[in-house]
Amino acid sequence: MEAGKTRKRLKANKALREIITQFYADSHRAKAEGRPVGWIPPMNGLIELFYAMDIAPVFPENWAPVCAAIGTNKKNFEYTAKRGFSGDLCGYFRNNVGYALEGINEENQPLDGLPEPDFLISFGAGCIPTMKTFQVLCDHFDVPVLRADLPQVAMEDIKEHHIQYAVAQMKRLIRFLEEITGKKFDIDRLRQAVAYTDEACRLWDELMSKRSTIPAPFSAAELGIMFVMVTRHGTEIAVNFLKGVLQEVNEKIARGEGVIPNEKLRLFWDNIPLWYNMKLFNYFEKWDAVVVAETYSAAWSLRMDPNKPLESIAYKTLVSYPLVSCVSLHKRLELIVKAIRAYKIDGAILHSNRSCKPISMGQMDIQKVLAEELSVPSVMFDGDHMDGEKFSMAQFQTRIDAFMEMLLAKKDY
Amino acid sequence: MSTKFKDLYDRHIEMIQEEQRKNERLAIGTLCSYVPVEILHAFNILPVRLWGQSEDISQADALLQIYICPPARHIMALGLAGHYDFLDGIVHSYTCDATCGLFNIWCRNLKPKFSFLLSPPYIDIDEAIEYSLAEHRGFITALENFTKKRFSVDRLRRSINLYNEARAYIKEIYDVKHRGAPVSYLDIYYINLCLQVLPVEMLISLYQDYLLAAKEMVSKGSGKYRILLSGSVISDVDIMGLIEQRGGDIVVDDTCLGFRLVQDRINEDEDPLTALVKYYLRRPPCSSRADFPARKNHVLEMISLFDVDAVIFMHQKFCDPHLSDHPFLKKVLDEKGIPQMQLELEEEEGLTGQVQTRLESFFEILEGK
Numbered sequence: 001m002e003a004g005k006t007r008k009r010l011k012a013n014k015a016l017r018e019i020i021t022q023f024y025a026d027s028h029r030a031k032a033e034g035r036p037v038g039w040i041p042p043m044n045g046l047i048e049l050f051y052a053m054d055i056a057p058v059f060p061e062n063w064a065p066v067c068a069a070i071g072t073n074k075k076n077f078e079y080t081a082k083r084g085f086s087g088d089l090c091g092y093f094r095n096n097v098g099y100a101l102e103g104i105n106e107e108n109q110p111l112d113g114l115p116e117p118d119f120l121i122s123f124g125a126g127c128i129p130t131m132k133t134f135q136v137l138c139d140h141f142d143v144p145v146l147r148a149d150l151p152q153v154a155m156e157d158i159k160e161h162h163i164q165y166a167v168a169q170m171k172r173l174i175r176f177l178e179e180i181t182g183k184k185f186d187i188d189r190l191r192q193a194v195a196y197t198d199e200a201c202r203l204w205d206e207l208m209s210k211r212s213t214i215p216a217p218f219s220a221a222e223l224g225i226m227f228v229m230v231t232r233h234g235t236e237i238a239v240n241f242l243k244g245v246l247q248e249v250n251e252k253i254a255r256g257e258g259v260i261p262n263e264k265l266r267l268f269w270d271n272i273p274l275w276y277n278m279k280l281f282n283y284f285e286k287w288d289a290v291v292v293a294e295t296y297s298a299a300w301s302l303r304m305d306p307n308k309p310l311e312s313i314a315y316k317t318l319v320s321y322p323l324v325s326c327v328s329l330h331k332r333l334e335l336i337v338k339a340i341r342a343y344k345i346d347g348a349i350l351h352s353n354r355s356c357k358p359i360s361m362g363q364m365d366i367q368k369v370l371a372e373e374l375s376v377p378s379v380m381f382d383g384d385h386m387d388g389e390k391f392s393m394a395q396f397q398t399r400i401d402a403f404m405e406m407l408l409a410k411k412d413y
Numbered sequence: 414m415s416t417k418f419k420d421l422y423d424r425h426i427e428m429i430q431e432e433q434r435k436n437e438r439l440a441i442g443t444l445c446s447y448v449p450v451e452i453l454h455a456f457n458i459l460p461v462r463l464w465g466q467s468e469d470i471s472q473a474d475a476l477l478q479i480y481i482c483p484p485a486r487h488i489m490a491l492g493l494a495g496h497y498d499f500l501d502g503i504v505h506s507y508t509c510d511a512t513c514g515l516f517n518i519w520c521r522n523l524k525p526k527f528s529f530l531l532s533p534p535y536i537d538i539d540e541a542i543e544y545s546l547a548e549h550r551g552f553i554t555a556l557e558n559f560t561k562k563r564f565s566v567d568r569l570r571r572s573i574n575l576y577n578e579a580r581a582y583i584k585e586i587y588d589v590k591h592r593g594a595p596v597s598y599l600d601i602y603y604i605n606l607c608l609q610v611l612p613v614e615m616l617i618s619l620y621q622d623y624l625l626a627a628k629e630m631v632s633k634g635s636g637k638y639r640i641l642l643s644g645s646v647i648s649d650v651d652i653m654g655l656i657e658q659r660g661g662d663i664v665v666d667d668t669c670l671g672f673r674l675v676q677d678r679i680n681e682d683e684d685p686l687t688a689l690v691k692y693y694l695r696r697p698p699c700s701s702r703a704d705f706p707a708r709k710n711h712v713l714e715m716i717s718l719f720d721v722d723a724v725i726f727m728h729q730k731f732c733d734p735h736l737s738d739h740p741f742l743k744k745v746l747d748e749k750g751i752p753q754m755q756l757e758l759e760e761e762e763g764l765t766g767q768v769q770t771r772l773e774s775f776f777e778i779l780e781g782k
Contacts, residue, residue, distance in 0.1 A: 085739075152532045159547075329521055
C-alpha cells in the first residue's frame with residue numbers, strides 16, 4: 001500500500017480544512033498588520049493566554065505533521081543534516097529546525113508557510129527535543145525570548161508547590177506578553193478562553209466516548225480533528241466545530257452506521273501516528289478492524305475551571321507532557337487499561353517510535369500488562385512519526401497481517 | 414597512573430554491602446548527578462550512582478528499545494542481571510528523558526523498596542528557590558517515612574561539609590594537573606567516580622594524600638595537547654587512555670561525572686537546605702538542563718581556565734541533549750579557532766579501529782597546526 005490519501009468518512013473534514021486554512025491565515029494576517037506573532041512550544045496552557053491577549057500563536061510542533069503530510073519534511077531534514085545535526089534526533093526537531101533555518105525562505109509554500117516569529121517562548125520542560133528545538137530557534141532568530149520553566153512531575157504526584165510554581169511562570173509570561181503587545185492583560189478574557197477550552201474538552205471527551213459504541217462511528221483515520229484541540233483551544237471555533245462533529249457522530253450512531261460495514265475487531269493504538277502515512281489506519285479495514293482508541297488523542301483533553309483561570313492553564317501546562325510520556329509509566333498504564341476496557345479492545349498496535357523516546361519507553365511494560373492483566377494481544381512495529389525512511393511498509397504488513405489473522409481466529413471468525 | 418581509585422571502584426559493591434551489613438546503613442541508587450546526595454547522606458544512607466557497562470547489554474532488550482542510549486541500556490541490563498539487588502531504593506532527579514524513562518521502567522520491573530523522582534527547576538529566579546525548597550522538603554519527608562528517622566539540619570550541615578571538602582580536593586587535583594603535575598586523567602576519572610559510589614567520609618583522606626603526592630610532582634607540564642573532554646555519561650576508559658597515549662592530556666571535562674560537579678562549593682554560612690538547592694540550581698548545568706548560552710559560557714570558561722588546545726566530544730548514540738547541542742558548540746569553537754572532533758559511541762563499540770583511526774587523524778591535524 002502506498003502512502004496516499006487517507007479515507008476519511010466524517011463530513012466534518014470539510015469544515016476542518018477551512019479551520020486549518022484559517023488558522024495559518026490568521027498568523028499571516030497578524031504579521032501583515034504589524035501585530036506580534038509568537039512561536040510557542042506545545043505547552044498546552046499557553047494557548048488560552050495567547051487568545052486572551054489577541055496574539056496569533058504559531059506551534060512549530062503542529063506545523064511538522066503538516067510538513068509530513070505534504071512531503072516537505074524530507075527537505076527540512078536535509079537542511080538540518082547540512083548543519084551537522086544527527087539523523088537520530090527526533091523528526092519534529094529535524095523538521096522544525098530545518099524549516100526555521102532554511103525552509104521558511106522557500107517560495108510557494110503550502111498554506112503560505114509560517115510567518116517568522118516576533119518573539120519566542122523557550123521553556124525548560126517537556127521533552128528534550130522540544131526544549132532544544134526552541135534553543136536553536138532562539139539562537140537563530142534575533143527576537144525577544146521569554147525563558148521559563150516547569151516542573152517535570154508525574155500527574156499523580158502534582159502538589160500545591162508544583163501548581164504555584166507553574167502559576168508563577170504564567171504570571172511572568174503575562175508580564176512578558178504585556179510588554180510585547182503594549183496591551184494590558186484582562187483576566188476576564190482569560191476566564192472566557194478557559195471556559196471555551198473546558199467546553200471543548202467536555203465535547204471531546206463525549207466524542208471520544210462515542211467510539212465505545214459497536215460498531216464504532218469513526219476511527220483513528222479521522223484524528224486530524226485533533227487539530228482544534230491543539231491550536232484552537234480557548235476559542236469558540238473549537239467548541240462549534242466539535243459540536244458539529246458530535247452531532248454528525250450521534251446521527252451515525254442512531255443509524256447504526258459504523259466506520260466499516262461489518263466491524264469484527266476493535267483496536268487500540270499506542271504512540272504518535274505516522275503523519276506522512278495516515279492511510280495506515282485504513283490498512284486494518286481489510287480485516288474488518290477499526291482503531292477505536294489511542295493514547296495520544298486522550299492527552300489533549302482536561303477539564304478546566306474558569307473561576308480559577310491561572311491555576312487552570314498552569315495545571316494544563318504541567319500535565320501536557322507527563323500525560324503522554326514516560327514521566328509516569330504508572331499513569332500511562334492506568335489510562336491504557338481504562339481505555340482497553342471502555343472501548344472493548346480486541347488487540348493493541350504499538351508504534352515503537354524512533355522519533356519519540358519519551359513515549360516509546362515503557363512500551364514493553366505496556367505489552368506485559370496487556371497480556372498478563374487483560375489478556376489482550378498486542379503487536380509492536382518499528383516506525384517514526386515524521387521520517388518515512390525509518391518505516392518499512394513490508395515489515396509492517398508482515399507483522400500486522402499475522403497479528404490480525406491471529407485476532408480473527410481468537411474471536412472464531 | 415595510580416590504581417588505588419580504580420581498585421576501590423572495582424570493589425565498591427562489595428564494600429557497600431559490607432557497610433550495609435556491619436553498620437546497618439541503607440544504600441540507595443542514583444541515576445544522575447542532580448540527585449542531592451548530601452540529603453541521603455544526612456539520613457546515613459549510602460548514595461550509589463548506577464554506572465558502568467554490562468557484560469550482556471542485550472538483556473535490556475526486553476525492556477528498552479535499541480534506540481535508547483547505550484548507558485541507559487547498560488544500567489538496565491546490569492539491574493536485570495542482579496548487579497544492584499543489594500540496593501534499598503532508587504532516586505532520580507529529572508534531567509534527560511532517557512533516564513526518566515529508565516527510572517520508571519526500573520521501578521516497575523525491579524520493584525525497589527523506595528523510589529523518588531525529584532523535579533529541580535531550570536532557571537535561577539526567586540520563585541525557583543522557593544519551589545526547589547518545597548520539592549526537596551517533599552524528598553526529605555519521603556525519606557523520613559521510609560527510614561523512620563527524623564531529618565536533622567545539623568546532620569545535613571555535616572554532610573554538606575564533607576562533600577564540600579571532598580569536592581574541593583578533587584577540584585584542586587584538576588588544578589595541580591593543570592599546573593603540570595603528571596596526573597593521568599584516568600586517575601581523575603576514578604577519583605570522581607569513587608565519590609559517586611563510595612562513602613564520602615572514607616574518601617577524604619585518600620584524596621588529600623593523592624593531592625599532596627601530586628603537588629610534589631608539579632613540573633613544567635607534559636607538553637601534550639591540553640584536551641577538554643565533553644559529553645554525557647562516559648565510561649570508556651580505553652578511549653581516554655588512547656587519547657593520553659596519543660599525545661593528548663585531558664585537563665578538564667564537561668561530562669556527567671567530572672569538573673562541573675566539583676567546581677562550586679555549597680555555601681556553609683546559610684541555611685543548609687537553601688544553600689543546597691542554590692548549589693544544584695547554580696552549578697554549571699548539564700546539557701539537559703541548560704540552554705545554548707549557558708553551554709557556550711561554560712565550555713568557553715573551561716577552555717580559558719585550563720588553557721585548552723582542543724575539544725573532543727564523546728557522544729553516546731541517541732543522546733538527544735548532547736547531539737542537539739553539538740552543531741551549536743562546534744560553531745562556537747570554529748569561530749574561536751579551537752580544534753574539535755566528535756566521536757559518537759555505539760553500543761559495545763569502545764575502542765574500535767575506526768575510533769583509533771579518527772583519534773590518530775585528529776592528533777595529526779593538531780600536530781600540523
